[in-house]
Amino acid sequence: MPKRVDHAERRTEIAEALLRVAARRGLHAVGMRDVAAEAGVSLRLVQYYFETKEKLLLYGLEHLARRFEERAIARVRAAGHRPGPRAMIEAMLTAALPTDEESRTFHLVYTSYAVLSVTDRALAAQPFIKNPDAAESALAELLRQARESDLVQPGVDVELEAVSLLAMSAGLGTSILVGQRSPESAATVLDHHLDRIFQGDRLPDSSTNAVAEGR
Amino acid sequence: MPKRVDHAERRTEIAEALLRVAARRGLHAVGMRDVAAEAGVSLRLVQYYFETKEKLLLYGLEHLARRFEERAIARVRAAGHRPGPRAMIEAMLTAALPTDEESRTFHLVYTSYAVLSVTDRALAAQPFIKNPDAAESALAELLRQARESDLVQPGVDVELEAVSLLAMSAGLGTSILVGQRSPESAATVLDHHLDRIFQGDRLPDSSTNAVAEGR
DNA sequence: GCCTTGATGATACAGCCGTACCAACAACGT
DNA sequence: ACGTTGTTGGTACGGCTGTATCATCAAGGC
Numbered sequence A, B: 001m002p003k004r005v006d007h008a009e010r011r012t013e014i015a016e017a018l019l020r021v022a023a024r025r026g027l028h029a030v031g032m033r034d035v036a037a038e039a040g041v042s043l044r045l046v047q048y049y050f051e052t053k054e055k056l057l058l059y060g061l062e063h064l065a066r067r068f069e070e071r072a073i074a075r076v077r078a079a080g081h082r083p084g085p086r087a088m089i090e091a092m093l094t095a096a097l098p099t100d101e102e103s104r105t106f107h108l109v110y111t112s113y114a115v116l117s118v119t120d121r122a123l124a125a126q127p128f129i130k131n132p133d134a135a136e137s138a139l140a141e142l143l144r145q146a147r148e149s150d151l152v153q154p155g156v157d158v159e160l161e162a163v164s165l166l167a168m169s170a171g172l173g174t175s176i177l178v179g180q181r182s183p184e185s186a187a188t189v190l191d192h193h194l195d196r197i198f199q200g201d202r203l204p205d206s207s208t209n210a211v212a213e214g215r
Numbered sequence C: 001g002c003c004t005t006g007a008t009g010a011t012a013c014a015g016c017c018g019t020a021c022c023a024a025c026a027a028c029g030t
Numbered sequence D: 001a002c003g004t005t006g007t008t009g010g011t012a013c014g015g016c017t018g019t020a021t022c023a024t025c026a027a028g029g030c
Helices: A006-025 A033-038 A041-047 A053-078 A083-096 A101-119 A127-148 A158-177 A181-199 B007-025 B032-039 B043-049 B053-078 B085-095 B101-119 B127-148 B157-175 B181-197
Strands: none
Touching: A006 A033, A006 A041, A006 A053, A006 A101, A033 A041, A033 A053, A041 B085, A053 A083, A053 A101, A083 A127, A083 A158, A083 A181, A083 B043, A101 A127, A101 A158, A101 B101, A101 B157, A127 A158, A158 A181, A158 B101, A158 B181, A181 B127, A181 B157, B007 B032, B007 B043, B007 B053, B007 B101, B032 B043, B053 B101, B053 B127, B085 B127, B085 B157, B085 B181, B101 B127, B101 B157, B157 B181
């Protein structure tokens, strides 16, 4: 059997082309022909690897989630060797903010998928409860560890704060995306709440008023 | 001139038909014919009142924002005669949560518009910075008043908390929409943060652990 | 060496989309 | 009373969509 190209690799290439087009023109406007052109292949090839558009979209979503997970892990690693819980949480939260092109793509396309999943039953199947739930429990676990190390202020409800931080990160991300807020001011807001949650082993007075000014 | 029907009223009817279809099938799947059928009029009529689809979408967005504003005001009014700042803020924040059909529609369609506005320049023009900015400054103003009445804990950054609460409300709303979280647990999270911000003139121990359990 | 099988490409086909055009009706001013 | 004008409906037209069909080429097993 002549297998000249790696099947999985080709699928990945096409999925990334899909994400590029979706980031540029919006997920709703993505057509099979656009994806093929962006990937530099023929329309037939896209159909060959993904028989139907629905399967292509599904794989694109999975690929997006996979890529984001890698990015988040890389961000945490970049926070230093064996970073503390706070640094890890900060890395996770800011990785989700649309600051550069890749994270903008992630946030925009992922939100598009989320919106789609509300009305399209095919998308609603799995990923939109699994992924955020995993992020939530991971964050809660980090906070729990931090609390056991006495890094967390007493009386803090770690599960509730995990939910709050993720919801804030998502909400702030969207407002960055639509141009209402700057990435810096969003990061300041998140930092402020981390300051509130964690014991003050950080420079005092990080309450600079960059929020009201930031766009 | 035979003006048998009120022009503005007809436009409103059609816009509401648009919102109903968008809530049911998703904004991306809305066509002129669907809107016409939903409104019980002919396709030509929709074209007559809104020459182009883009104008229809624009008006639909404006109408949605208008309806939400009315709803929020009604909610605040329902909070009692001359409600305190905290009750008003709570009413505002929970009005934005997708709890019933109307608020689900609002949240879904508004988010769809927001996502669209990132890639479509026509939508990006006005409303997506104006409306949230207005909500933000209104919320900040309420907090400022509350602080002057000594209802707010000392050391609270009201602008920052206004931003945080709105971002949380938006993020929680989305997670409700996709079925990750229950409206009750989202309301509990918001309440918790209001407890944190305001002085404790409320029943103590509202920290029931409904968050981890709620779906 | 041939033929099966994987891989790629060009083209065709319904179906839907937004928009435009044309026809008809009803009502007010004169 | 008439015709102008606001108002409504039926229908047609390109263009684009996802999908299916047909054709071609390359490569490895027998």
